[in-house]
Amino acid sequence: CSVLCRRHRTCSAPRKVSQEKKKSVDPGCPGDGGKEAHATLRRHRKQTLVSKLSDSGFEEELGSSPIGLPARVDVSPLRSDERPSGRVSNWYLQYGDVGFQIQRDNEALFYSCKSLAHQPQLTAEARCKLVSWLIPVHKHFRLSFECCCLAVNIVDRFMAATPVAADCFQLLGVTALLLASKQVEVCSPRIGHLLDLCCDAFTKEQLCNLECLVLLRLNFRLSAPTLAFFLDYYANSADAAPFKDETPCSSGSASTHPDARRPERCGSMARKVCELSLADYAFNKYPPSLTARCALRIAGELLEREHPGTPSQGSCNHDPAQECRDSLRLLVSLNQDSLEELMLRSEGWCPRSLHTSK
Structure with missing residues (x-):
């Protein structure tokens, strides 16, 4: 019986000590434990002010600079404007044909050929000015060409569903x-950076309200097939089969005069042609897949020192592909200066092919 009493005393002793510790840690008591708990609560309240919500709704640190632009992180081939020369993208080898077929099936659901039909205050010239302004803006923010093409698609689809005032057109862009x-x-x-480029003509509340309205009008459907996707797909197709005549960027002389930088030059030129077609309302009647393929064909003609301003003879007038190529040739001839500047940036590339015969 005495042994059991000793065991009971030894087991009950730590319980008394733990109860005394709990009493000493109580913040209501005037002891040292209350001061430590009070300091812990103060530190906890300070830590809740470390982060805030950004414009996109995600938390960001207060110490980040509001001026510096974020570095480009390429997680997809469509986010990168420069493809590795002489090498086919991994996404094309694994998912190229499947992704192309899915985007082709969805193409008719996401592009509007008559976006200005119900716009009494907007014209094709106003749309050209807006798109021509958005192209350097997306480069200023280091955004991809995919982002620029998708923005133009959102503008056209919203205009097809809702009349837009002329003084709010830039805000829509x-x-x-x-x-x-x-x-x-x-x-x-x-x-704030976007509104600064608009000379502070609009407020943040106006932009957020229009953002909600655009999402409602488009039923939150933003995954549209774009020129950038089809351009990247066709460029990878040309790299995968460089000696086939049916590829847009290849020709018969490619085997006799090999050029390691030819796919890169062809892609850069085709992208510039696509930028010009984005600003021209006349190209809205062509699906993006057709425009991208024809742009690569025109880029291949420019590399072969052909005259793009002269339409090919013996073609059918009812062929949409031939009509699109002829329209692109005319567009190229009207914008020689900007294309010559791009061609001069390449080493040893003479821009004589841009001058049309008169």
């Missing part, structure tokens, strides 16, 4: 660019 960047980019530009 930056709102579409913000939505496109949230859809395809890792980091989107801040609303």
Whole structure:
């Protein structure tokens, strides 16, 4: 009986000590334990102010600079404007044909050929000015060409569903660019930076309200097939089969005069042609897949020192592909200066092929 009493005393002793420790840690008591707990609570309240919500709704650190632009992080081939020369992308080898077929099936659901039909205050010239302004803006924010094409698609689809006032057209452009960047980019530009480019003509509340309206009008469907996707697919197809005549960037002389930088030059030139077609409302009647393929064909003609301003003879007038190529040739001849500047950036590349015969 005495042994059991000793065991009971030894087991009950730590319980008394733990109860005394709990009493000493009580913040209501005036002891040292209350001061430590009070300091812990103060530190906890300070730590809750470390982060805030950004324009996109995600938390970001307060110490980040509001001026510096985010570095480009390429997680997809469509986010990268420069493809590795002489090497086919891994995404094309694994998912190229499947992704192409899916985008081709969805193409008719996402592009509007008559976006200005119900716009009494907007014209094709106003649309050309807006798109021509969005192209350097997306480069300023280091956004991809996929983002720029998607922004133009959002603008056209919204105009097809809702009349837009002329003084709000620029606001629609930056709102579409913000939505496109949230859809395809890792980091989107801040609303304040976008409004600064508009000379502070609009407020943040106006942009956010228009952003909600655009999402409602488009039923939150933003994954549209774009020129950038089909351009990248066809460029990879040309790299995978460089000696086939049916590929847009290849020709019969490619085997006799090999050029390691030819796919890279062809892709850069085709992208410039696609930028010009984005601003021209006349090309809205062509699906993006057709425009991208014809742009690569025109780029191949430019590399072969042919005269793009002269339409090919003996073609059928009812062929949409031939009609699109002839329209692109005319567009190239009207924008020789900008294309010559791009060609001069390449080493040892003479821009004589751009001059049309008169």
